Amino acid sequence: MKITFLGHASLQVEVAGKYLIVDPFITANELAKKIDVNSLKADYILITHAHQDHILDVEVIAKNTDAKIVSNYEIVTYYGAKEIEGHPLNHGGSWQFDFGKLTYVNAVHTSSFPDGSYGGNPGGFVLETSEGNIYITGDTALTMDMKLIPMQCKIDLAILPIGDNFTMGIDSAIIASNFVECNRILGIHYDTFGYIKIDHQEAKEKFEDKGKVLSLLEIGASLTV
Numbered sequence: 150m151k152i153t154f155l156g157h158a159s160l161q162v163e164v165a166g167k168y169l170i171v172d173p174f175i176t177a178n179e180l181a182k183k184i185d186v187n188s189l190k191a192d193y194i195l196i197t198h199a200h201q202d203h204i205l206d207v208e209v210i211a212k213n214t215d216a217k218i219v220s221n222y223e224i225v226t227y228y229g230a231k232e233i234e235g236h237p238l239n240h241g242g243s244w245q246f247d248f249g250k251l252t253y254v255n256a257v258h259t260s261s262f263p264d265g266s267y268g269g270n271p272g273g274f275v276l277e278t279s280e281g282n283i284y285i286t287g288d289t290a291l292t293m294d295m296k297l298i299p300m301q302c303k304i305d306l307a308i309l310p311i312g313d314n315f316t317m318g319i320d321s322a323i324i325a326s327n328f329v330e331c332n333r334i335l336g337i338h339y340d341t342f343g344y345i346k347i348d349h350q351e352a353k354e355k356f357e358d359k360g361k362v363l364s365l366l367e368i369g370a371s372l373t374v
């Protein structure tokens with residue numbers, strides 16, 4: 150499984166010959182200028198919640214690629230009204246897709262669309278594949294519900310927000326990685342806006358002190374699970 154960081158909380162996951170785009174917010178991200186949204190490959194677009202910084206480029210990618218949206222019921226219904234096809238999940242529910250098994254899990258956050266439409270409750274995704282398992286928390290606080298995840302699935306990579314202010318910060322993310330019993334972390338949701346700028350070196354050292362590895366990828370760079 151190859152995971153490419155597209156800036157902020159946006160990712161491209163290549164697994165089982167399929168391309169998944171997660172939470173695309175690219176065209177308004179000054180830091181992600183080198184990513185060409187029109188050349189992104191996508192079979193599916195996974196959306197954790199309805200905030201602008203997670204959905205901005207959903208429609209353009211869906212129109213370019215015919216990708217199917219996977220999110221909560223309310224978000225899939227919202228895009229369904231715009232003639233974009235999707236698969237609705239709700240919290241605790243799983244579905245076996247052609248790329249792997251996806252479960253929509255709890256997040257503690259909010260989820261309204263920029264136009265005020267109801268975006269359902271926010272969530273994250275656990276993705277189980279023949280190439281490994283990852284947990285994408287979405288925007289969230291540290292929550293005890295994270296402890297439920299390793300009871301059902303061994304996580305190989307935890308993708309955690311670390312920018313603080315709107316989500317967990319570094320210290321909470323370290324505890325989150327303990328809760329999901331995973332020592333390999335990809336940090337997201339940092340540096341994009343003034344409120345969430347972080348010291349990269351300090352962040353890496355804090356994880357290292359707990360025997361964990363925090364990756365902070367350059368935008369456009371990838372890691373392999």
Ligand code: NI
Pocket residue numbers: 198200258259288315
């Ligand atoms: Ni958010």
Ligand code: MN
Pocket residue numbers: 158200202203288315338
């Ligand atoms: Mn966000």
